[in-house]
Amino acid sequence: MNPVSIRELAKWYGEIAGLNKVNIELQTGITGLVGPNGAGKSTLMKILTGQLRPSYGEVLILGEDVWKTPSARRRLGYAPEGDSFYEDMSVLSFVRAMGRLCGLGGSADAFAHEALRQTGALEFAGKRLKACSKGMRQRAKLAQALVHKPDILVLDEPLNGIDAGGRREMLRLFEELAASGATIIVSSHILEEIEAVTDQILFLAQGNVIASGPLAEVRGLLKDHPLKLLVTASDPRRLGARLIESGLVTGIVFQRRRGLEEEDLVLSVPQVESFYRAFPGLARELGVVVERLVPLDASAEAVFGYLVGEEMGGGA
Amino acid sequence: MNSWLYLVYFSLRRQLRPQRLIVALILFLVLAVLVGTRGLMDPWKIKSFGRWIIGLSFCRFFLPIITLTLGTAVLGDDREDKTLVYLSIRPISRWSLYLAKLLGALPLALGISLGAAFGLCAVASVCGGLPLPLSEVAWMFLPTVALGTIAYLAFFGWLGAVFRNATLIGVAHVFLVELFMGQVPGVLKRISISFYIRCMLYDAGSGHGLKPRNTAIFQPVEGDEAAASLLVVAAVFLALGMYCFSRREYRDLT
Numbered sequence: 058m059n060p061v062s063i064r065e066l067a068k069w070y071g072e073i074a075g076l077n078k079v080n081i082e083l084q085t086g087i088t089g090l091v092g093p094n095g096a097g098k099s100t101l102m103k104i105l106t107g108q109l110r111p112s113y114g115e116v117l118i119l120g121e122d123v124w125k126t127p128s129a130r131r132r133l134g135y136a137p138e139g140d141s142f143y144e145d146m147s148v149l150s151f152v153r154a155m156g157r158l159c160g161l162g163g164s165a166d167a168f169a170h171e172a173l174r175q176t177g178a179l180e181f182a183g184k185r186l187k188a189c190s191k192g193m194r195q196r197a198k199l200a201q202a203l204v205h206k207p208d209i210l211v212l213d214e215p216l217n218g219i220d221a222g223g224r225r226e227m228l229r230l231f232e233e234l235a236a237s238g239a240t241i242i243v244s245s246h247i248l249e250e251i252e253a254v255t256d257q258i259l260f261l262a263q264g265n266v267i268a269s270g271p272l273a274e275v276r277g278l279l280k281d282h283p284l285k286l287l288v289t290a291s292d293p294r295r296l297g298a299r300l301i302e303s304g305l306v307t308g309i310v311f312q313r314r315r316g317l318e319e320e321d322l323v324l325s326v327p328q329v330e331s332f333y334r335a336f337p338g339l340a341r342e343l344g345v346v347v348e349r350l351v352p353l354d355a356s357a358e359a360v361f362g363y364l365v366g367e368e369m370g371g372g373a
Numbered sequence: 374m375n376s377w378l379y380l381v382y383f384s385l386r387r388q389l390r391p392q393r394l395i396v397a398l399i400l401f402l403v404l405a406v407l408v409g410t411r412g413l414m415d416p417w418k419i420k421s422f423g424r425w426i427i428g429l430s431f432c433r434f435f436l437p438i439i440t441l442t443l444g445t446a447v448l449g450d451d452r453e454d455k456t457l458v459y460l461s462i463r464p465i466s467r468w469s470l471y472l473a474k475l476l477g478a479l480p481l482a483l484g485i486s487l488g489a490a491f492g493l494c495a496v497a498s499v500c501g502g503l504p505l506p507l508s509e510v511a512w513m514f515l516p517t518v519a520l521g522t523i524a525y526l527a528f529f530g531w532l533g534a535v536f537r538n539a540t541l542i543g544v545a546h547v548f549l550v551e552l553f554m555g556q557v558p559g560v561l562k563r564i565s566i567s568f569y570i571r572c573m574l575y576d577a578g579s580g581h582g583l584k585p586r587n588t589a590i591f592q593p594v595e596g597d598e599a600a601a602s603l604l605v606v607a608a609v610f611l612a613l614g615m616y617c618f619s620r621r622e623y624r625d626l627t
Contacts, residue, residue, distance in 0.1 A: 109622050
């Protein structure tokens, strides 16, 4: 059984579709949720955490319907995007209270300390939330999501307001939690952050999952948007001619390196996997030494730009 | 159960906001000064004290205002502060979440209303020379105040669960239904909670001449019937509140 099963999920706000027949099976590990504003990320997260009821379809958390079965939420931790808190409480008392609301009882204090330690919030545990900085509040929010050691974590923009060092710590924490068997769903508008911790990415736009899976696979699906590869080789002209002849590339641009006579090749590759399979043999056959092979636009941001462009009927 | 009981306690603590208590204290002091001053000039009788202070000023003004403040805050505070999300993601069913929140507000509402009513009786006894011992006067009025508090709290709690601007609607209800409609001849006044409260008061103070000015127009019901009605009102609005909260989606949680 998959930790999270989303089947035929649709959510309508009047005549506006927040989500449109979404089908997702999530495994343990980290899944990134990417999409522009209004794509349906928050709606999906709210349905996943039992705050909104699906208009159609179902969401199963470890086999249980999260809207109909409140006890399913015991295995779920959620850090909302909003910066709202019980301002008069201290960080520790807030996290402890949330733990007690999850049924931790007398052990809530120990669990709260552990969650605060994990998120690096222990040093300001006694501070009132209204006196905390944005970064501290983000850590407190994460700690309340972790306090009862849930199997599934839903984190909406969890790294907002956290400094670069803190972000690295948090990403490391997510990786540790995922390695220990947790299922983590993270949304972020900073795609590099998501790419850094997972290659399982769900791309949402206008309430639809427009692509999902490892970034490279998704990228490979984009025939109309060939991957740009930068190649530094000992004989770029010969290599370029052979590549065009083989049909592995649909376009080549020769790019002179700054202040030098040498040229690099910028290849347009429609079928990434076929290219990677054939390219080494082809270079060997020509006796060309390849010094560098770098994808120029395989970042999630570029992929998302292409996908959304395609989905909307245009090109990126 | 453990987490539900904690939620009751958590909700009670959240209700203990100084601003709210100060409003109650100011209103009480105004009434207490009025009772004391009037009592020093012209000693109170059970009939006049019951009619003007407990029946009119307290039960039709102080009590609705205090329970309106507390009842609409049952969910209103969390919606306003956008903290309802922290409760709605816990493994607690939504109807029981509402019940816990309302039960959390009940001790404070009863504490304020019974404490204030007892305080007014005490002021009237000390400054106004009520002809009965304080304990007897209190026993005469406090059960009515307690039932009225429960009924009003359940009603305003339901308003808070259904309407975003529950406080405004509640204020309109207090003035239009509880105050104005409560004076209208005929049976229309029976839709107001204050009607049953007054019926209970008249029944409790009947031995001391406390009765409607015009029974034919007021058409009171028996005290037991009024008490039962208040309990039914409380139970119905509590059930409605639980139902509405369990069905309703709050998109503005965060």
